[in-house]
Amino acid sequence: MESKPLADKILPFEEREMSLREFLDSRGVPYEIVKIFDPIGPAADIEDADVIIVSTESYRGALAVNERRREKGLSELKIIVIPLVLAEDGKPISSSRVRSGEIDTEGRPLI
Amino acid sequence: MESKPLADKILPFEEREMSLREFLDSRGVPYEIVKIFDPIGPAADIEDADVIIVSTESYRGALAVNERRREKGLSELKIIVIPLVLAEDGKPISSSRVRSGEIDTEGRPLI
Numbered sequence: 001m002e003s004k005p006l007a008d009k010i011l012p013f014e015e016r017e018m019s020l021r022e023f024l025d026s027r028g029v030p031y032e033i034v035k036i037f038d039p040i041g042p043a044a045d046i047e048d049a050d051v052i053i054v055s056t057e058s059y060r061g062a063l064a065v066n067e068r069r070r071e072k073g074l075s076e077l078k079i080i081v082i083p084l085v086l087a088e089d090g091k092p093i094s095s096s097r098v099r100s101g102e103i104d105t106e107g108r109p110l111i
Numbered sequence: 112m113e114s115k116p117l118a119d120k121i122l123p124f125e126e127r128e129m130s131l132r133e134f135l136d137s138r139g140v141p142y143e144i145v146k147i148f149d150p151i152g153p154a155a156d157i158e159d160a161d162v163i164i165v166s167t168e169s170y171r172g173a174l175a176v177n178e179r180r181r182e183k184g185l186s187e188l189k190i191i192v193i194p195l196v197l198a199e200d201g202k203p204i205s206s207s208r209v210r211s212g213e214i215d216t217e218g219r220p221l222i
Contacts, residue, residue: 056174059192063167066194076194081170083177083187 006099043077044068052077055084117210154188155179163188166195 004010017033024031034042039061043052054062059081066076084092087107097103101110115121128144135142145153150172154163165173170192177187195203198218208214212221 059170062192078194079190079192081173081190081192083189 005096009099010095040065040068044072044074047074049077051080053080053082055082057084116207120210121206151176151179155183155185158185160188162191164191164193166193168195 013035017035020033036042039058043049043065052062052065059079062077062079062081066079069076084094085107087093087097087103087109089103089109091097093103093105093107098105103109124146131144147153150169154160154176163173163176170190173188173190173192177190180187195205196218198204198208198214198220200214200220202208204214204216204218209216214220
């Protein structure tokens with residue numbers, strides 16, 4: 001976390017969790033939010049998981065999850081890679097870019 | 112094609128297409144088989160496509176498809192990466208290994 005750009009501007013976990021909860025509740029689907037402390041988290045341990053969803057930026061993390069599952073004798077997960085949503089400048093929207101004040105959360109340029 | 116291992120042992124397109132057709136017909140789902148001559152094929156041109164399914168070995172091809180789509184102003188595809196099925200020796204089943212006589216198509220060791 002400390003190594004991320006503008007780490008001091010990252011909102012606290014509780015605030016980010018609340019935004020996510022509001023979004024998920026609005027979709028009416030069941031979910032569980034798990035705080036992770038490394039790139040693999042519980043994904044290498046859940047026996048009846050089928051799928052892991054990542055972005056192109058976190059694809060290597062999903063490969064690491066599957067390697068760990070293979071070592072443990074668990075089935076490998078299908079990996080669904082979602083394209084990054086582009087800002088108006090054609091580059092991906094990212095929380096780092098929002099924190100730096102370059103774009104807003106809708107991808108509109110601010111500078 | 113010529114650069115693949117044991118290229119002279121690859122079955123003709125028509126025979127491989129027939130096996131695939133038999134398998135797909137047994138599932139009763141609609142499909143269309145398209146012969147491709149490069150790693151991208153028509154995937155960069157189909158406007159209403161949503162998803163591309165690849166293996167870990169062809170993931171980079173899917174990224175190339177999305178790059179081409181972006182250049183053309185088309186939406187990027189979700190990429191679904193299916194794990195390779197492992198042979199009894201714990202290494203992936205591949206047509207190269209079947210052709211070399213190392214394993215059969217069910218992943219059983221032959222040598």
